[in-house]
Amino acid sequence: MADGARGAEPVGVKLVFLGRLADLAGAGEAEIAGPLDWPGLLAALPGPLAEAAATERVKLAFNGRVLPDKRALAAREGDEIALLPPVSGG
Amino acid sequence: MADGARGAEPVGVKLVFLGRLADLAGAGEAEIAGPLDWPGLLAALPGPLAEAAATERVKLAFNGRVLPDKRALAAREGDEIALLPPVSGG
Amino acid sequence: MIDVRLLARGFSPGRALARFAAAHPEAGGIASFTGQVRADEGVEALELTHYAPLTLPGMEALAGEAMARWPLSGILLHHRIGLLAPGAPIVLVAAAARHRRDAFEAADFAMDHLKSEAWFWKRERRADGWHWIEPRAEDHQDRARWAR
Amino acid sequence: MIDVRLLARGFSPGRALARFAAAHPEAGGIASFTGQVRADEGVEALELTHYAPLTLPGMEALAGEAMARWPLSGILLHHRIGLLAPGAPIVLVAAAARHRRDAFEAADFAMDHLKSEAWFWKRERRADGWHWIEPRAEDHQDRARWAR
Numbered sequence: 001m002a003d004g005a006r007g008a009e010p011v012g013v014k015l016v017f018l019g020r021l022a023d024l025a026g027a028g029e030a031e032i033a034g035p036l037d038w039p040g041l042l043a044a045l046p047g048p049l050a051e052a053a054a055t056e057r058v059k060l061a062f063n064g065r066v067l068p069d070k071r072a073l074a075a076r077e078g079d080e081i082a083l084l085p086p087v088s089g090g
Numbered sequence: 091m092a093d094g095a096r097g098a099e100p101v102g103v104k105l106v107f108l109g110r111l112a113d114l115a116g117a118g119e120a121e122i123a124g125p126l127d128w129p130g131l132l133a134a135l136p137g138p139l140a141e142a143a144a145t146e147r148v149k150l151a152f153n154g155r156v157l158p159d160k161r162a163l164a165a166r167e168g169d170e171i172a173l174l175p176p177v178s179g180g
Numbered sequence: 181m182i183d184v185r186l187l188a189r190g191f192s193p194g195r196a197l198a199r200f201a202a203a204h205p206e207a208g209g210i211a212s213f214t215g216q217v218r219a220d221e222g223v224e225a226l227e228l229t230h231y232a233p234l235t236l237p238g239m240e241a242l243a244g245e246a247m248a249r250w251p252l253s254g255i256l257l258h259h260r261i262g263l264l265a266p267g268a269p270i271v272l273v274a275a276a277a278r279h280r281r282d283a284f285e286a287a288d289f290a291m292d293h294l295k296s297e298a299w300f301w302k303r304e305r306r307a308d309g310w311h312w313i314e315p316r317a318e319d320h321q322d323r324a325r326w327a328r
Numbered sequence: 329m330i331d332v333r334l335l336a337r338g339f340s341p342g343r344a345l346a347r348f349a350a351a352h353p354e355a356g357g358i359a360s361f362t363g364q365v366r367a368d369e370g371v372e373a374l375e376l377t378h379y380a381p382l383t384l385p386g387m388e389a390l391a392g393e394a395m396a397r398w399p400l401s402g403i404l405l406h407h408r409i410g411l412l413a414p415g416a417p418i419v420l421v422a423a424a425a426r427h428r429r430d431a432f433e434a435a436d437f438a439m440d441h442l443k444s445e446a447w448f449w450k451r452e453r454r455a456d457g458w459h460w461i462e463p464r465a466e467d468h469q470d471r472a473r474w475a476r
Contacts, residue, residue: 018379019449020460064381082379088461089376089407089448090280090363090419090439108231109301110312154233172231178313179228179259179300180215180271180291180428194346197362201341205367205415211435212360213428214345219353267353280361280443281470284436287359291428322429 013075016082017049021058024049034077038070041081052085059084103165106172107139111148114139124167128160131171142175149174181254181276182247184239186230188262193272200256200274207253207276211283213291219266225305226264235261235299242293246275249289250282257290259300292322329402329424330395332387334378336410341420348404348422355401355424359431361439367414373453374412383409383447390441394423397437398430405438407448440470 012031022028025046032044042050052058060070061082067073075081102121112118115136122134132140142148150160151172157163165171181203193214201210217226230236243255256274264270271294275286294300296319303312329351341362349358365374378384391403404422412418419442423434442448444467451460 016379018377018447019451022377023460061379061382066382080381082381084379084382084447085449086462087444087446087448088450088463089446090443106231108229108299109303112229113312151231151234156234170233172233174231174234174299175301176314177296177298177300178302178315179298180295192346193349194342194344196342197345197360198340198342201362201364201417202415205364208363208366210362210364212345212362213432214349214358214360215356215428216349216353216358218356218426267350269349278366279466280363280439284361284432284439288432291432295428 011078013077014080016080018082019085019087021049021052021083021085024052034075034079036073036075036079036081038073041073041075049083053083057086101168103167104170106170108172109175109177111139111142111173111175114142124165124169126163126165126169126171128163131163131165139173143173147176181256182240182243183254183256183258184236184243185258186236186239187258187260190264190268191258191260191272193258193269196256196258196272197274200254200276204253204276206278207283208278209280209283210274210276211280211287212272212274213287214269215271215291216269217264217266222306223266223304224307225266226268226270227303227305227310228259228261228264228270229301229303230261231299238297238299239294242290242298246286246290250275250277250286251279252277252282252286255286255290257294259294259298261300289326292319292326295319296323329404330388330391331402331404331406332384332391333406334384334387335406335408338412338416339406339408339420341406341417344404344406344420345422348402348424352401352424354426355431356426357428357431358422358424359428359435360404360420360422361435362417363419363439364417365412365414370454371414371452372455373414374416374418375451375453375458376407376409376412376418377449377451378409379447386445386447387442390438390446394434394438398423398425398434399427400425400430400434403434403438405442407442407446409448437474440467440474443467444471
C-alpha cells in the first residue's frame, strides 16, 4: 500500500492486477497518472482489461480496502488500486 | 473365544463381563457349568448382575456375535458369553 | 486404503495423519478428528476397555460402510485402549476424498458411530475413584442424523 | 489460541496439528481439514497468489468469526502461497473445542469460506500451459450453507 511520501516526488496511481487480470495486463502492476475516478480508470485500461474490470465479478480494492461501489472510486497519486477477479483458495 | 478342544477336558461356559458389569461381577470373567439358556444364565448370576443383564440396554454376545434376541441363548460348555453394557468410545 | 487399528500404546495423530495424507496424493483433501483426554476437569486418568471378538471387526465394518457411502480414497480409524493420561489422544479418524464435503461427512459419520456404537467402555479416575462413562443422549442424536 | 498464517514454503500439516493439539489440552477434540495438490490429473504445478493488504487480514477476520460463532478453544488457519508441487499441502484448517460437533462445524465453515471468499488466486500448470482456477458453483453453495 502506498502512503507516506505522497507529493515528495511525482508518483502515479498504482494499479495492481491479481489472478488472470495480471495475464490480461501483461504485468502484475502498472502506474498511471492521477487523479483517477471510475470512468477514468476504465478509459486508462486496455480494452480487454477494461471489459473485465467493468463486470460485477471483478472487485476493486482502494488502499487495501474493498470498495463496496466501484463507481465511487476517487484515487489520487500515491494511492493503490487493486483489481480483484473471483478468488479461488483452499 | 473358545473353540477346538471342547470335550477333551471338562470346561464350563465362559462368561465375560464388560464395562461396569465387571465391577458388579467383581471380575472380568467367570465360568459356569453348561448347558445354559437365558433363564439359566439369569439364575446363575448374582442378583445385581442378573438385574442388569435383564435390562434392554445390556446386550449379549455369543461366541463373538451379538445375539439379536437374548432369550434365544443356548450355550454349551466351551462357549463364550459376553455381557455388554452401553458402550462409550471416542 | 482402509487403516483400522486398536492401539494399546500412545500414538501421534499428527504422524498418523501425515502418513495417511502421503498415501493419498490423488485426494484433494483429508478431514480428520482427534479426540483426546480433556485435561481440565479433575480427570486423573482414563481407561478404555474393549472386547476383542467385537471391537476391531466392528470398526472394520464401520470403515467399510463409510467407504461404501462416500466416494473416498481412504479412511483411517485409530482407537486407543488401555490407560490414558490427560491430554493423550484417544481416537483419530481421517477420511481422504477428492471433494472436501465427502471427506468431512465421512469423518463426522465415523466419529458419531465410534462414540455410540463401537465396542468400547470408558471409565475415568477422579479424586474420588473410578467412574464409568456412558454415552450422552447427544451422542445418540448425533448418530441418528445418519439413519436412512 | 488463534493461529493464522500465510506460508511461502512447504509445511507439515501433521506437525502443525500436533502442536495445535498440544496447545489445547482442555479441548476434547480437534477437527481438521488438509487440502493438497491433487496428483492425478496432469497437474504439474500449482501457483497461489495473494494480495497482502487483504489476504491475511481477511483470514484473521474469518478466524475471529469462527471463534465468535462456536465455543472453540482455538482455531488454526494455515494457507500456502507461491509455487506448489503435486501432493504438497495447500491449506490446513483446525478447530479445537470441548464438543466435537462445534469443532467439526467450525472447521467446515472455515474451509467453505477460505475456498470462496479468501483473497487467493490459483492457477495450475498442465502440459499445455497455465490455467487459472475459479471457484466452482459448488463452492458458493457450500458457503451459502452458513448464511444467517
